[in-house]
Amino acid sequence: MYSMFTDKIVAAVKAITNKTREIVTDFRIDKLSKLSKKTMIGIGASALAVVVICGAFALSGGEEPENALLSAPPQEEEPVEVAEIYYSIEIDGTSVALLATEEDARAVLDNVVDHYRTEGSEIISVAYNESVEIVEVEAVEPELMSVEDAATMILTGTKEPKVHTVVSGDNFWDIAVKNGMTVEELIASNPDKDPDRLKIGSTLNLYELKPFVHVSLTERVATTERIDYDIAYEETNTLYKGEIKVKTAGVYGQRQVTKEIVRENGVVVSSTEIASAVISEPSTQVNLKGTKSLATLVGSGSFVSPMGNLEISSAYGSRGGGRHTGVDLRNPKGTPIYAVDDGVVTAAKYQGSYGNIVKLSHGNGVETWYAHCDKMIVSVGDVVKKGQQIATVGITGRATGYHLHFEVRKNGVPQNPMNYL
Numbered sequence: 199m200y201s202m203f204t205d206k207i208v209a210a211v212k213a214i215t216n217k218t219r220e221i222v223t224d225f226r227i228d229k230l231s232k233l234s235k236k237t238m239i240g241i242g243a244s245a246l247a248v249v250v251i252c253g254a255f256a257l258s259g260g261e262e263p264e265n266a267l268l269s270a271p272p273q274e275e276e277p278v279e280v281a282e283i284y285y286s287i288e289i290d291g292t293s294v295a296l297l298a299t300e301e302d303a304r305a306v307l308d309n310v311v312d313h314y315r316t317e318g319s320e321i322i323s324v325a326y327n328e329s330v331e332i333v334e335v336e337a338v339e340p341e342l343m344s345v346e347d348a349a350t351m352i353l354t355g356t357k358e359p360k361v362h363t364v365v366s367g368d369n370f371w372d373i374a375v376k377n378g379m380t381v382e383e384l385i386a387s388n389p390d391k392d393p394d395r396l397k398i399g400s401t402l403n404l405y406e407l408k409p410f411v412h413v414s415l416t417e418r419v420a421t422t423e424r425i426d427y428d429i430a431y432e433e434t435n436t437l438y439k440g441e442i443k444v445k446t447a448g449v450y451g452q453r454q455v456t457k458e459i460v461r462e463n464g465v466v467v468s469s470t471e472i473a474s475a476v477i478s479e480p481s482t483q484v485n486l487k488g489t490k491s492l493a494t495l496v497g498s499g500s501f502v503s504p505m506g507n508l509e510i511s512s513a514y515g516s517r518g519g520g521r522h523t524g525v526d527l528r529n530p531k532g533t534p535i536y537a538v539d540d541g542v543v544t545a546a547k548y549q550g551s552y553g554n555i556v557k558l559s560h561g562n563g564v565e566t567w568y569a570h571c572d573k574m575i576v577s578v579g580d581v582v583k584k585g586q587q588i589a590t591v592g593i594t595g596r597a598t599g600y601h602l603h604f605e606v607r608k609n610g611v612p613q614n615p616m617n618y619l
């Protein structure tokens with residue numbers, strides 16, 4: 199709610215703005231009376247009229263003081279402390295900051311509004327829930343604030359140290375939101391704490407945001423929004439069931455939208471679209487959808503090499519008294535690993551000493567396994583083609599160097615892979 203009080207003053211005093219300027223000038227000459235005099239000269243950020251309450255001035259006797267000052271006998275031995283005029287920002291009647299000039303005081307309120315403003319927006323209206331006034335005061339060498347400090351203080355309020363004790367289920371995000379802080383502020387206030395490992399019972403420093411004002415800002419914002427495209431499907435028996443391939447990629451459209459957005463201290467209260475124009479229409483994406491039954495999936499039976507370079511570092515068969523169920527193929531980290539035949543991915547996971555392992559089923563009870571992978575780039579259910587990359591060489595699981603442990607299994611029984619390659 200905009201202060202009724204301020205509205206009245208604006209209405210009553212707008213008419214005497216010119217007169218006001220003269221009075222202010224007189225005030226500068228009349229420096230005999232001190233802090234008891236107050237001249238209210240401005241209200242809020244949106245009220246630009248100069249406003250003055252003349253009552254206090256009237257008490258000092260109109261133009262008399264000027265003459266009185268000039269006719270007073272000189273007192274060279276006792277220099278008089280001279281009060282200067284400053285500009286106080288008063289919120290609900292309490293002075294929160296004293297600025298050197300009226301321009302500075304206005305800049306503080308402009309900065310407060312700008313803080314909540316969307317970049318490039320057109321401001322329609324600004325209102326404060328509190329009464330916000332710039333008041334002219336006289337003081338002798340008072341403590342002044344910079345525009346920046348005053349704006350920061352009005353936006354954040356008094357920072358009162360506060361502590362939060364971590365309970366089960368807490369996380370940095372929730373704690374920050376509950377206390378009006380950003381996660382970054384909370385992290386900055388607790389440099390010794392790991393956000394991912396909060397210990398129950400430990401304490402976090404909180405500095406609650408308590409803005410002095412609640413700004414209701416109505417602005418008009420022009421943005422470009424994308425328009426989603428539709429997706430059409432075409433069935434094909436060249437792909438297996440569940441397989442989808444893009445035939446023609448969709449293209450997003452664009453529209454220009456003008457919205458009137460109301461925010462209270464930055465939080466959107468309402469958003470109304472007031473104008474919209476299509477810049478470009480979207481174009482439909484066409485996807486191919488497979489119909490071929492997976493039961494018909496049988497590999498060719500002839501394998502391609504799982505890697506470009508086959509260097510056997512450990513052969514299939516007996517090894518150190520144990521049994522080596524596959525062949526180890528040495529290659530540097532990141533070397534691409536290919537599917538040796540058409541197949542379906544039946545596993546892509548971490549499995550004990552195998553590390554990251556991809557298993558492919560090729561039909562007729564034939565499976566191939568690819569172990570110690572660094573990255574796996576397929577998922578269970580994917581249909582892969584002979585020669586398609588499925589993973590990269592790594593050292594995961596029980597491995598002493600970068601290599602692919604490659605197995606061929608028929609009805610679950612390990613075969614010598616070299617008979618297939």
Ligand SMILES: [Zn+2]
Binds near residue numbers: 603
């Ligand atoms: Zn091996």
